[in-house]
Amino acid sequence: MSTGTPASAEVLSKYEAVIGLEVHVQLLTKTKIFCSCSTRFGDPPNSNTCPVCLGLPGALPVLNREAVTMAMKAALALDCAVNPRSRFARKNYFYPDLPKGYQISQYDEPLAEFGRIEIEVDGARKRIGVTRVHLEEDAGKMLHEGFADSDSRSYVDLNRSGVPLIEIVSEPDLRSPEEAYDYLTRLKTLMLYLEVSDCNMEEGSLRVDANVSVRPAGASMFGTKTEVKNLNSFRFLQKALAYEIERQVEVLEGGGTISQETRLWDSREQKTHGMRSKEFAHDYRYFPEPDLRPLAISEEWKEEVRRSLPELPQARRERFVREYALPEHDATQLTATRELANYFEEVAKATGEPKLAANWILSELTFLLNEANRDISQSPVSAPNLAGLLVLIQKGSISGKMGKEILAAMFASAKTANEVMAEKGLEQINDTERIIAVVREIMAANPKQVEQYRGGKTATLGWFVGQVMKATRGQANPPLVQEILKKELS
Amino acid sequence: MELTQLTIDAIREGLAARKFSAEELVRAHQGEIERKDKDVRAYLSLSPERALEQARKVDRQIAAGEKLGPLAGVPVAIKDVLLTKGLATTCASKILKGYVPPYDATTVARLESAGACVLGKTNCDEFAMGSSTENSGFFTTHNPHALDRVPGGSSGGSAAAVAANMAVASLGSDTGGSIRQPAALCGVVGMMGTYGRVSRYGLVAFASSLDHVGPFGRSVRDVAQVLQIMAGRDPLDSTSADVPVPDYVAALGGENDLKGVRVGVPKEYFAGLNPEIGANIEKGIDLLVKQGARRVDISLPHTDYAIACYYIICTAEASSNLARYDGVRYGYRAPEYSDLHDMYRKTRDGGFGAEVKRRIMLGTYVLSSGYYDAYYLKAQKVRTLITRDYLEAFEDVDVIVTPTSPIPAFKLGERVDNPLEMYLADIYTVTASLAGIPGISVPCGRTKGDPAKNEPPLPVGMQILASHFDETRLLQVAHAFEKAGRFEAA
Numbered sequence: 001m002s003t004g005t006p007a008s009a010e011v012l013s014k015y016e017a018v019i020g021l022e023v024h025v026q027l028l029t030k031t032k033i034f035c036s037c038s039t040r041f042g043d044p045p046n047s048n049t050c051p052v053c054l055g056l057p058g059a060l061p062v063l064n065r066e067a068v069t070m071a072m073k074a075a076l077a078l079d080c081a082v083n084p085r086s087r088f089a090r091k092n093y094f095y096p097d098l099p100k101g102y103q104i105s106q107y108d109e110p111l112a113e114f115g116r117i118e119i120e121v122d123g124a125r126k127r128i129g130v131t132r133v134h135l136e137e138d139a140g141k142m143l144h145e146g147f148a149d150s151d152s153r154s155y156v157d158l159n160r161s162g163v164p165l166i167e168i169v170s171e172p173d174l175r176s177p178e179e180a181y182d183y184l185t186r187l188k189t190l191m192l193y194l195e196v197s198d199c200n201m202e203e204g205s206l207r208v209d210a211n212v213s214v215r216p217a218g219a220s221m222f223g224t225k226t227e228v229k230n231l232n233s234f235r236f237l238q239k240a241l242a243y244e245i246e247r248q249v250e251v252l253e254g255g256g257t258i259s260q261e262t263r264l265w266d267s268r269e270q271k272t273h274g275m276r277s278k279e280f281a282h283d284y285r286y287f288p289e290p291d292l293r294p295l296a297i298s299e300e301w302k303e304e305v306r307r308s309l310p311e312l313p314q315a316r317r318e319r320f321v322r323e324y325a326l327p328e329h330d331a332t333q334l335t336a337t338r339e340l341a342n343y344f345e346e347v348a349k350a351t352g353e354p355k356l357a358a359n360w361i362l363s364e365l366t367f368l369l370n371e372a373n374r375d376i377s378q379s380p381v382s383a384p385n386l387a388g389l390l391v392l393i394q395k396g397s398i399s400g401k402m403g404k405e406i407l408a409a410m411f412a413s414a415k416t417a418n419e420v421m422a423e424k425g426l427e428q429i430n431d432t433e434r435i436i437a438v439v440r441e442i443m444a445a446n447p448k449q450v451e452q453y454r455g456g457k458t459a460t461l462g463w464f465v466g467q468v469m470k471a472t473r474g475q476a477n478p479p480l481v482q483e484i485l486k487k488e489l490s
Numbered sequence: 491m492e493l494t495q496l497t498i499d500a501i502r503e504g505l506a507a508r509k510f511s512a513e514e515l516v517r518a519h520q521g522e523i524e525r526k527d528k529d530v531r532a533y534l535s536l537s538p539e540r541a542l543e544q545a546r547k548v549d550r551q552i553a554a555g556e557k558l559g560p561l562a563g564v565p566v567a568i569k570d571v572l573l574t575k576g577l578a579t580t581c582a583s584k585i586l587k588g589y590v591p592p593y594d595a596t597t598v599a600r601l602e603s604a605g606a607c608v609l610g611k612t613n614c615d616e617f618a619m620g621s622s623t624e625n626s627g628f629f630t631t632h633n634p635h636a637l638d639r640v641p642g643g644s645s646g647g648s649a650a651a652v653a654a655n656m657a658v659a660s661l662g663s664d665t666g667g668s669i670r671q672p673a674a675l676c677g678v679v680g681m682m683g684t685y686g687r688v689s690r691y692g693l694v695a696f697a698s699s700l701d702h703v704g705p706f707g708r709s710v711r712d713v714a715q716v717l718q719i720m721a722g723r724d725p726l727d728s729t730s731a732d733v734p735v736p737d738y739v740a741a742l743g744g745e746n747d748l749k750g751v752r753v754g755v756p757k758e759y760f761a762g763l764n765p766e767i768g769a770n771i772e773k774g775i776d777l778l779v780k781q782g783a784r785r786v787d788i789s790l791p792h793t794d795y796a797i798a799c800y801y802i803i804c805t806a807e808a809s810s811n812l813a814r815y816d817g818v819r820y821g822y823r824a825p826e827y828s829d830l831h832d833m834y835r836k837t838r839d840g841g842f843g844a845e846v847k848r849r850i851m852l853g854t855y856v857l858s859s860g861y862y863d864a865y866y867l868k869a870q871k872v873r874t875l876i877t878r879d880y881l882e883a884f885e886d887v888d889v890i891v892t893p894t895s896p897i898p899a900f901k902l903g904e905r906v907d908n909p910l911e912m913y914l915a916d917i918y919t920v921t922a923s924l925a926g927i928p929g930i931s932v933p934c935g936r937t938k939g940d941p942a943k944n945e946p947p948l949p950v951g952m953q954i955l956a957s958h959f960d961e962t963r964l965l966q967v968a969h970a971f972e973k974a975g976r977f978e979a980a
């Protein structure tokens with residue numbers, strides 16, 4: 001495919017990439033978009049089906065209002081104008097996973113238009129236009145593997161057939177793989193906040209295709225674009241875009257031309273491959289869906305949905321910086337999901353120590369969650385329990401080191417800090433006599449350090465504290481240890 | 491008493507007076523079918539057990555003194571494009587041969603819950619595409635009045651069954667005249683309500699924006715009673731109208747009840763038709779005038795474009811509606827094929843008849859990119875103009891009267907080689923379909939016939955049209971005409 005040597009950074013810098021993303025988001029409705037079958041993932045094949053989603057003769061679609069409400073939430077959060085009247089259309093093509101031989105989608109009259117997402121790459125903020133948000137039904141799934149006769153047959157699972165999707169199409173406003181990555185990240189965060197999708201790329205509830213072209217830097221005309229598909233992760237998106245941009249530059253530098261085509265990202269070879277034109281040369285023959293009336297959205301319905309929107313990530317991030325005096329970076333991380341942000345706020349409020357809460361959540365707790373492959377909503381340590389632990393640390397009742405140990409135990413057992421401490425015998429030593437005994441032992445064993453201290457080198461106090469804590473396995477009350485040490489040493 | 495010639499009222503009275511049982515009534519019809527249907531061939535399949543079971547249930551209700559449904563014990567026939575749970579539904583197509591649906595059409599379910607007994611499924615043109623029933627994938631139905639002639643179509647079997655006393659009433663579907671035209675050719679009453687008046691759920695779709703389910707009967711009163719049961723909102727059909735259903739039967743007046751009714755006679759419907767039919771309709775109009783109606787000569791200026799407009803829209807929708815018959819999930823699949831595309835090709839080539847293929851190709855063409863605007867979009871605009879013609883006309887008149895068909899029943903095979911000539915058989919019926927207004931065909935005498943040419947007198951039908959949801963007026967006029975008329979050719 002390449003016509004010459006890899007393009008150098010210098011050559012690449014003569015060009016500008018133009019990228020637009022088409023993102024499909026599966027909505028979290030309980031039932032499908034045009035029938036009352038369950039949308040549950042992972043059920044036995046073809047168990048969540050009925051005449052409508054099987055495309056049986058005579059069956060007719062009935063629009064699920066919940067799907068429209070969720071799509072509207074997404075559209076409003078993307079600052080789109082929701083059209084008072086939109087229309088469904090049939091997209092016609094043959095494929096075994098498409099039981100009716102057409103997909104009910106929206107075409108020339110989408111649900112919503114003219115939105116935007118603000119992105120930020122290397123400190124530079126930029127608005128990316130959202131061309132449209134429209135509703136459509138998902139197709140079923142082909143099963144090519146896992147059956148005794150898979151070498152000669154394919155099977156079809158129609159559980160997914162009719163699951164509601166929204167397609168979010170961006171303007172060609174993205175100029176680099178990094179911008180595309182940031183756009184998709186923010187889009188995903190937004191959908192998670194709205195609780196309209198779980199955005200699980202492995203399960204296919206978030207899918208992305210990219211339109212890519214390049215042009216000489218500073219040019220205003222667009223180059224010929226290719227459509228890159230099969231981008232199954234955020235990482236693939238970035239890699240595939242970088243690859244495709246470089247490939248196009250090489251072709252142009254070699255005197256070639258870009259052909260408008262669909263290309264598939266091959267994650268094994270780390271390349272995009274052109275699909276044979278026959279495979280995608282579809283004429284979808286769109287026409288208005290005669291089985292559904294136009295979708296009318298009243299001002300009241302729209303306003304009701306708008307009122308139900310939660311505080312959105314960007315607003316919340318800014319508020320965290322303002323209200324809790326958090327660094328921008330921490331605020332960004334803590335607002336990545338609505339659950340995490342809620343968790344943080346609960347801990348921050350209970351302890352009155354937002355900075356401490358942010359540190360513990362972003363470091364210790366995140367570490368434990370990652371290790372257990374869980375997200376914050378599945379944390380065995382509840383927000384009140386974490387707050388309980390932090391209060392103990394903050395009062396100096398336990399050391400930070402001990403706190404980490406206790407947190408690990410809390411994580412393993414879902415118990416409170418006090419319960420863990422009682423169980424492990426990790427209760428604090430507040431017994432002055434016991435601490436004095438330890439202090440004297442240490443002083444006796446280290447006469448040189450005692451001499452130094454008494455000679456005016458009071459900075460060695462910290463060393464003594466460490467020794468006492470070590471000897472008591474962290475259980476001694478640190479302020480009390482200091483107090484006693486000062487007395488004994490002087 | 492001849493049990494196969496009763497009206498629905500007579501059945502209700504006879505059952506109540508215990509003159510006969512519902513089982514006797516069903517058996518009498520089964521006997522009539524046994525005797526006549528080897529010649530007429532109206533039925534594709536019979537459901538003796540289903541009919542008898544329902545009849546016995548009615549008889550038990552009578553014995554127990556329970557309240558009976560409005561159609562209790564009435565033997566009915568169902569066009570084979572309406573789904574019947576557990577009973578093969580083929581649309582007279584090889585591609586659905588042996589297909590047994592898992593649910594009942596709403597209309598069938600409503601009839602049966604009103605007590606009707608389903609005798610069997612009637613023949614039709616394949617997927618309701620045709621005007622003679624000669625496009626059936628299985629065999630041709632004969633006109634009971636002249637066995638060498640067609641019964642009309644596409645609901646030819648349903649019309650013939652009622653005309654030959656092989657059912658008291660029947661259900662058909664009307665997309666461009668498929669109830670009204672065979673009713674005219676078979677000398678019975680056939681009606682389609684306003685688009686949306688009767689649910690389409692479980693009607694195998696031909697052209698969704700034009701398809702209607704409607705009744706056949708031997709009298710307007712019977713037709714009104716069947717329509718009464720079927721009419722009304724169905725939550726499973728998004729295009730069914732949420733408009734209250736008046737009591738049609740109670741509104742039927744008597745003879746001479748047409749004082750002040752303005753009857754529109756559109757000049758475009760009286761040119762180029764069989765002169766005998768024209769003469770009969772004129773006599774029919776005179777009869778209406780005699781009963782107090784006022785004749786108003788009107789014009790529906792866009793009538794000339796109706797056939798072209800209709801065949802663009804109906805084929806476009808059909809090309810999409812019939813995509814689901816792909817051999818993947820149900821129905822016919824070609825026995826041998828090399829790959830997926832070959833399977834599609836051979837299945838659809840072997841499963842569909844010539845007319846269905848012709849319409850799929852036409853429809854695919856008019857929706858293709860580059861042609862959509864010139865054909866489909868243009869046709870939609872013409873449809874709006876035709877509808878406007880009617881809306882304007884109904885400002886000045888209450889009903890419109892026209893011939894139902896330009897010709898009486900023609901000979902079998904006479905037109906099969908000329909699809910265009912066949913399409914013109916719909917010339918007087920498609921406009922009402924495009925406008926979505928209700929229409930009925932009532933018998934209006936017969937042609938004289940010509941013994942020299944071995945041509946018997948043949949039934950003529952008069953079409954009466956009314957404004958949207960004005961079925962009451964339509965039925966009143968048809969009923970008054972029927973009361974006063976029933977004239978034979980002079």
Ligand SMILES: [Zn+2]
Nearest residue numbers: 035037050053
């Ligand atoms: Zn379903």
